[in-house]
Amino acid sequence: MKTPYEIQYETFAVAGGLYDERHAKLYAEFANDLIIDGSYSIIYEGVAHACYTRITIDAAPNLKCYVVAPLAVLPEYQRQGYATRLMEKAEQELKPDVIFIMGEFHHYGKRYNTPHKIGLPVESLAPLENWFALALTEGALDNVGESTSSIAGPYAEPHIWMHPSEQV
């Protein structure tokens, strides 16, 4: 059974595009740091891994919110619904009001499709078009409006919010 570190490393080392082995090491170590810090960690059927870390919407601090990262599905299992099923299982276990994820529209835009005006929890040049939300509790974000957000632990490190091209 592969560890979270191995799933993250092996996925990003061969992902190509923006990613190379330096990102693989960074995200694998990030996963380990989050796990040590107490983030929720899920391995799905031995081939997919993700961490879920608590994030607070400052204007609605009672909402139970998480941000997903890092997320990896081993190369030979991609495009077969593993990430989607991992997310469904994590959501059943965590019972969140809202989940956030930073990434590409073609990966996450379809599923994480709740309109929102919640800022990033750290200063970052990352465009807000890449900051997606999914309200699992219907209407959870309807009356929140614009808000800052807050996070603690390894995910509060600004480096991890940078564009992959600036992380290594």
Ligand SMILES: CC(C)(COP(=O)(O)OP(=O)(O)OC[C@H]1O[C@@H](n2cnc3c(N)ncnc32)[C@H](O)[C@@H]1OP(=O)(O)O)[C@@H](O)C(=O)NCCC(=O)NCCS
């Ligand atoms: C991105 C990743 C996590 C998606 O996992 P997955 O198990 O392949 O995703 P799923 O099969 O559950 O697909 C979910 C949806 O994502 C989209 N999607 C996933 N991979 C895609 C790709 N390579 N190109 C375009 N759309 C993609 C599709 O819309 C898909 O829904 P559909 O099949 O109904 O059209 C996985 O491919 C991965 O680990 N990739 C390498 C690392 C990476 O690039 N991560 C992104 C940065 S966080």
